[in-house]
Amino acid sequence: MIAEEILNDLERILSKTDEKAFERFLDRLQPGKRIFIAGAGRSGYVGKCFAMRLMHLGYEAFVVGETNTPSIRPDDLLLAISSSGTTDSVVNAAKKALSHGAETLALTADTSSPLAQKSDFVIYIPSNDPKEDGSSPLPLGSKFELSALLFLEAAVSELMKHYGITEEEMKSRHSNL
Template sequence: MYTYKNLVEQVIAENKTTLLAVDENEISQLMDEICKAKTIQLYAMGRMQLSVRAFAMRLKHMGFDSYVVYDTTTPCIGEGDLLIVHCGVTNVELNIIKLAKEAGARIALLTAHPENEHGGYADLTVRVPGQIFGGAEEVASIQPMSSLLEQSLFLFVDIITMLLIEKTGISLDEMKKRHTNLEGLPHKFA
């Protein structure tokens, strides 16, 4: 039987193993693609979309022109743009990748399975090997379904954000100025 504390230890250990397995050359390529893109559009389904939305927000805070695919304010995608897809294993994602590729966008895939058909369309893939199907090439998890990959992608994009802050020289004050001011925070916290 599990206890809260040993589950915390196991979940953190799974995420650490997954994140440390990511190739730093792939990370560097991803950051280069982000920095040169006119606009950045991000896509994922279900719980994976939580990491997409979080990353799109941080990219906006850093001054990148970023959007979540299918939001009402998302523009058309084309030459010079970057589509970042989290997970990249479903037919829905494959269709979006193909449409973006046809429009001339570059494709970055953050996935446990860069070897699949989706990866064949990508200009770059970043292998984040958290469990999704339970295959031998994935980091095994005691967690249900694809929880490990979902968590790892969220942590991964937050780490990429910190690396991009360093790479671009963006200050936290600049980022704060781009954050919404409609939260109603007391002045001492704003």
């Protein structure tokens, strides 16, 4: 079944993601820290999913480009998501965040990209392996986006466990309009 092939693909990618980088990522998500998320296209949707989960956890989380996003300041954190690491809007957000003294994290499949070079910390999602023969059933950037979503959902689960946040508590913050 194709779903099994897709799950195997994602498992292979995530098994290559650095566990220590995951732990360092979690360390940066301190309660009380404002977290901004930048991404374009489908990576942007992944970022919005993560911002929503952070809000459910009780964090102040903002999506870059939304009308209610405040200015970034020192001590804030920007998570910039881009498979290629070359998306202009995302790279520019990272540059701007750094110029305002905020810490910038890149979630990318290219550690030599402009985004990675403009970030304080890089989380590598190894989804663009040039040695692969194109046999993946996932089209275009889906391997990165789905891997990034699972990586970030795993972070939410770890934060829940670490801070003792229950699903009931998260549900109390869920939209009711």
